[in-house]
Amino acid sequence: MSQKSLQEQREQRLRNLGSLVERGFEAYPYAFTTTTTAASLHAAHPDGAPGDAWPDEDVVIAGRAMTVRNMGKVTFVTLRDATGDVQAYLQRDRIGEPYGAVKKLDIGDWLEVSGHPFVTKTGELTVDAAAFRPLVKSLRPLPDKFHGLADKEARYRQRHLDLMVNPEVRRAFVLRSRAIAFIRRYLDDRGFLEVETPVLQAVPGGAEARPFVTHHNALDHDFHLRISLELYLKRLIVGGFDAVYEIGRNFRNEGISYKHNPEYTMLELYWVGKDYLDILTLVETMYAELVRDLTGGMVLSYQGRELDFTPPWPRIDYTGALAQRAGIDFDVLDEARLRAWAAERHPGAGDGETQPLAEQPLHQLVAKLYDIYVEPTLVQPTFVMDHPELISPLAKRHRSRPGLVERFEPVAVGMELGNAFSELNDPIDQRRRFEEQAARRAAGDEEAQPIDEEFLAALEYGMPPTGGLGLGIDRLAMLLADAPSIRDVVLFPLMRPE
Numbered sequence: 001m002s003q004k005s006l007q008e009q010r011e012q013r014l015r016n017l018g019s020l021v022e023r024g025f026e027a028y029p030y031a032f033t034t035t036t037t038a039a040s041l042h043a044a045h046p047d048g049a050p051g052d053a054w055p056d057e058d059v060v061i062a063g064r065a066m067t068v069r070n071m072g073k074v075t076f077v078t079l080r081d082a083t084g085d086v087q088a089y090l091q092r093d094r095i096g097e098p099y100g101a102v103k104k105l106d107i108g109d110w111l112e113v114s115g116h117p118f119v120t121k122t123g124e125l126t127v128d129a130a131a132f133r134p135l136v137k138s139l140r141p142l143p144d145k146f147h148g149l150a151d152k153e154a155r156y157r158q159r160h161l162d163l164m165v166n167p168e169v170r171r172a173f174v175l176r177s178r179a180i181a182f183i184r185r186y187l188d189d190r191g192f193l194e195v196e197t198p199v200l201q202a203v204p205g206g207a208e209a210r211p212f213v214t215h216h217n218a219l220d221h222d223f224h225l226r227i228s229l230e231l232y233l234k235r236l237i238v239g240g241f242d243a244v245y246e247i248g249r250n251f252r253n254e255g256i257s258y259k260h261n262p263e264y265t266m267l268e269l270y271w272v273g274k275d276y277l278d279i280l281t282l283v284e285t286m287y288a289e290l291v292r293d294l295t296g297g298m299v300l301s302y303q304g305r306e307l308d309f310t311p312p313w314p315r316i317d318y319t320g321a322l323a324q325r326a327g328i329d330f331d332v333l334d335e336a337r338l339r340a341w342a343a344e345r346h347p348g349a350g351d352g353e354t355q356p357l358a359e360q361p362l363h364q365l366v367a368k369l370y371d372i373y374v375e376p377t378l379v380q381p382t383f384v385m386d387h388p389e390l391i392s393p394l395a396k397r398h399r400s401r402p403g404l405v406e407r408f409e410p411v412a413v414g415m416e417l418g419n420a421f422s423e424l425n426d427p428i429d430q431r432r433r434f435e436e437q438a439a440r441r442a443a444g445d446e447e448a449q450p451i452d453e454e455f456l457a458a459l460e461y462g463m464p465p466t467g468g469l470g471l472g473i474d475r476l477a478m479l480l481a482d483a484p485s486i487r488d489v490v491l492f493p494l495m496r497p498e
Helices: 003-022 038-044 097-104 152-157 159-165 167-189 230-239 276-295 318-326 335-345 362-373 427-442 453-460 473-481
Strands: 059-070 074-081 084-091 110-119 125-136 213-216 221-225 243-251 263-272 299-302 305-308 315-317 382-385 407-412 418-422 466-472
Touching (some): 038 059, 059 084, 167 276, 230 243, 230 263, 318 382
Parallel strands (some): 084 125
Antiparallel strands (some): 074 084
């Protein structure tokens, strides 16, 4: 649609609005009241046959006009509310003089219709209108569903239009909200307390990521948007809470992909007296009950694959799986042999990288080999267990496997869904690991964690044995909604300004 034709349509709609006002209708009413919704009306008459009518059932319904078919003395309008669509039947002989205003209705306008339900000859449940009232005039024409808003970039930028013309999009966000509500109920019922921790942080910690930086004018100090909820929640455990969780936004100044958005939602929880195996049981049980609650079963269909969330999920060893899938016949933490192997198998620098894989720091080398050889192969919900200590600065050392930590990641369809530890509560060991991170940071690793002295001081008061968990809400929503991209389950994903 050209800008000129858009302007012409807008001017015509303004004239139609003026005509409605001249006929005595309020241009922008302050409120309206309905007695039913589209979904409720359909549910009340599931078996209606052509010709059925309920003249004693007075209903008032309102919604956006998605189609307007004026046939002279009668007009059919498809109204869409938050629950679905229902047809309204407006006829001059029943409505009387106000029917003349029907010609001034446009697709996109909001209407209130009162009348009684009946079923048309074609079998469509319809409201036979005794009266109608315009609620708001749409000054812009709606985009054509198949041509006007087919471009995904346009849909993400104008989500209000996407929701308006593509009702199936709404389902993804309803599922997302229902999942969050379920998680809250699940944890509340088990004695967890929901809390809130700072979004603006002086020291960005709890993960290896590049933060966004902002300046606080009154304090004349730079702060960071949080990259994790972890360290403040652990300080609450030190303070005496025994089971806490937070569902909140994190921000990481990183790339954008089908499974990464710089602003994303996380669940984090900490549970005193538990280790990572206790948290593992909680995760697979909560996921299974959530999927069953929202879908009626334990199996989700995702991008043509059937994912079975029935516990127990398979468990695989991080280093063992890496060795097996990469064809490595030695200890993958043998640095010299691993670098020689990587130099032979991956001689050049990867996309967007300046160093060959074999020349990168050992923690990056191990993590990237896992990303190449292991994670993409995991389709069914699976726990990857017992990670190397060198990539896990906040997890407790494994009680029986030197060089590893007590950690797991739930993975499905090649995506990490979360991360969990037996939490490191030894302040001496934690300081040592922070110092290793600080050395990496000084050497140019912008994602390495800085030393958080306030957190270390809190640990020195004593944090009891604790299990911790972080789960990505956005990726969970992707699975529930069968969405191929994280941007399909974020209402307003970050976009480059036009």
